Amino acid sequence: MTTEKYKEQRIGYEMLKDSENPMMKGLRNWLERVFRTLDEGKPIVYNEFTFWCDTMTALDVQPLAPEMWGQVPMPAAQEPCLDAAQDFGIPPEMCWAGRYVIGATLLGDRIPPPTCIVVPTYPCDNCKAAYQVVAKLTGAPMYVLDCPYWIEDDEEAMDYWVDQYKGLLSFLEEHTGKKLDYDRLKETVEESNRFIEYWLEGKELMRRKPLPTNDMFGSPVEILTSIGLPEATQAIKNRLDDLKARVARGETAVPEEKVRVTWNYLPVLWSLVEIFDWMARELGAVTTMTIFDGTSFEPIDTSTPESIIRGMARRALHGYMARQGRGSSDIIIEDTLRAVEEYQADCIIVNGALGCKWLRGSYGYLRDICRERGIPVMMFDADICDARVVSDDEVKARIGKFIETVIERKKRGV
């Protein structure tokens, strides 16, 4: 690699080289492609981390989700960026994602500058506001996809949203110099359909009792980095085959499954992943699915360009966090209850990231519903990246107590 910048990510890349973990492998491949793109001087498109990169894959331009970039290799590397954002005047109560992106941009040598930026108006104020600052600071053209709040069963709203996608494709053509080829688009989307199929199959297996693995099969990193490429499909197929093999061998996540948990928030790449292993090992509490990943997807009809674009637009509405963040608390509650029901969970653990205003604002309603339905729920505040907010030990202590009560309730048949 000819360029010397982006030290953390290069170190991270080296660290990931020998990892067998499918998520890490996916990250590594993505980093390799990004470095190559930089070396070749080709365009880099920022895609906000809830926006799938299928359009970019179709145009053969390299997506870079800044929030993902910042998670490599360790959250500690983000600190200077978070500090820089705060020095600039961004409030510390803002979600780490926004602060990271702004801070990395301010520092100048932390993240490759964008050729252009793509951001949807979901999931929240934070992303929409932060990217405006990034666009202002970099001067890069930005395309915002304007998502209606009420879109279910509303054809006019769907038309408006589909128009956003059409606008996006023109925008990408204009700013990357690539011409949209419908055959390529069709090919990409069909590949992504296969990807989704494998993913859904894996999620289906995760409904089994006992749980075959504690590796959640949640949103694969590929949806942000490479969906639509054959290698992405192969990667998810490998994971699925591994899972199927485990199931065939009768392997389970833990020798004795005591409690099944639905997790309300992201299974983050670094900070809290260890928590799931710890819960399984120490408490016999397995984590089935997050509320963000319980949804299903329709295969996209690739018969005409119109049906392709419409299908992509529709699919994006159900992506993780996009779906829960674009509308009212109805969706958050619905998805939580569905995750509990479909994955046969005994309880819900809610990890409220302090900066996440839209999700934490729904917790009062969620608490009411859980009380009504008799679903044990535990809520705690922790930051995705900042260990100073609440320590791992405290979190473990609280989860330990909660799981104990859930086991008690199960014994009493409550």
Added chain:
Amino acid sequence: MTVLQELAKLSDTLINPYMERWKKKGGKIIGYHGIYVPEEVIHAAGMLPYRLRATGSTSSELGDVYASSTTCTYCRHCLDQAMRGEYKFLDGFVSFHGCDHLSRSFDAWRYGKVPTPYSPFYLRFLDIPFKINARSVKWMQVQVERFKRSLEEHFGLTITDDALRQSIKTYNEQRKLLRSLYEMRKKEKPPVTGAEVLALVIASTSMPVEEFNEQFKKVLAEVNGRDGFKDYRARLLLVGGTLEDPEYIRTIEELGGLVVIDALCVGIRHFWDLVDEDSEPTAALAKRYLDRSISCPRMVDYERRLKFVSDLAREFNTDGIIVQRMKMCDNWGCDSAMIKRQARKEGMPCLILEREYLMSGVGQMRTRVQAFLETIRR
């Protein structure tokens, strides 16, 4: 008491004698949040549009049940007032996807956590676009038309195009009147304080528009007769989101920082632009309400917002900018940082003040404002 004082008093309470008289006559009041709900549609339905405030709220205990520690305190206090039944004088409530905080607190209304005077209560959450272009203005028009239809259906009435046109004319008159007051503030001796103007703008959203217009003409005459203020240390532009307490501005002005112009939510962002009276009404409303000279930071036209603030400061010959931002607001958190950066580049002193709904730590606010004014003129 002058007419100005009388109107300014309306900002002290949630309800006032104008509204009480309106209700006595059998009139209906529809509450709304923010600047994106088309008042004319409510007015053309024969109802009084009332911009919702949390005036008089002293705690948010009840509202906090359905909020988090990181929910904006304005929303928490509004929800608290709602849950206490303080908004029972409303016949309907319209909100919109302004921000995460507004959205989550509206769910409380939808889930029946708020006591209402009748059931099913008229509730509407407008789906306002975030972008401004021909396509989104068309989508905004759909929202306006749906809003109109929903009022018609729920209340069993008809809103004619003529009624809409008339409402537009009346509200345009209000806007022109308010703008003419603002023009006077360009003078070297501005005849009104920022605190007075905030109170007046609040009054304009809390009473029948026709009555406001009539009374306001008298206010303009009174103001015209004033000598104007000259003992100030600095002319200030006050920028920020929703602010309901003139005391906040008084605190700044007592220190010598005369607020000669604002870019506040309850200020120019609310009334600045006129609706085109020659176009088809719902199209004209859509255009005016979405495509504004200065938007709420929820919108993605940051360049235009920034430029407008810069131009405004120059136009009103200000010595400094104070941006007041509500704690927990991501939109204002980012916008204020960009405004300060721009101001610094332009050599315009700029102070960012963080606040919450209830005024607290006045001593601390005074120290910052005083120090800021001293950097402008020691």
Added chain:
Amino acid sequence: MIVAGCDVGSTTGKAVIMKDHTIAASTIMWCKPRPEETAHIAITEAMQKIGLSSLDELDYIVGTGYGRLKIPFANDNISEITCHGVGAYWLCNSVRTIIDIGGQDLKVIGLDDSGKVIDFVMNDKCAAGTGRFLENMARVLGLTLEELSTISLEATKPTVITSQCSVFAESEVITLLNQGEEIANIANGIHASIASRLLTLVRRVGAQNDITLAGGCAKNVGLIDVLEKRLEAKIVKLPEDPQIIGAIGAALLAAERLERSASSK
């Protein structure tokens, strides 16, 4: 021309009398419950030191600090930010950043080359990192403030105190003590925690060299040591007691006000 500056803070009251642009007398005393009383005692003590008996003998008095609005004999009041800027710059004109650790707040003030305040940032919403914080910590460790300050220099390994809140930080320190951690290391950790807070504020202002400290904590050698390491810069020591910098600035501004009104006549 005899002028005076009176700085009524949350913990201490200070007065400085200047005669023809030279410091003639100064005083530092613990605050009384009422700021009016504090101000009166401070100014009287200072006056007595140079044989003045009546306030009329002072040509102009500027009040500053937290209690500046409650100084009845002041001709004018000016924020402590401006006063600290003026005072520090007068004492050393290479100063561009002033870190003021007060009894209950923290301030960082940035100056331009002409000594004018260009930016400032305050942390007055909580006591973490302030004089109050240090007092509490000294008490927990069974030390005087002086002892806390010097023992920190003997630290053998850095101890990190993670709690953002001073109440929780106190619990953390007690835990460390019970775990047998060296007092020197704990003291160092306490200073490091203050330094972290200050650094955030310093960066927000975009601090430039030379940097100086004001306030009571400016005499804390342990804190200075940690700060200098974190800032990677030497902290300039001003030739006067760092606690009276605000009052000096107020006195200088009193002179300025006097000269301004004389020339406008």
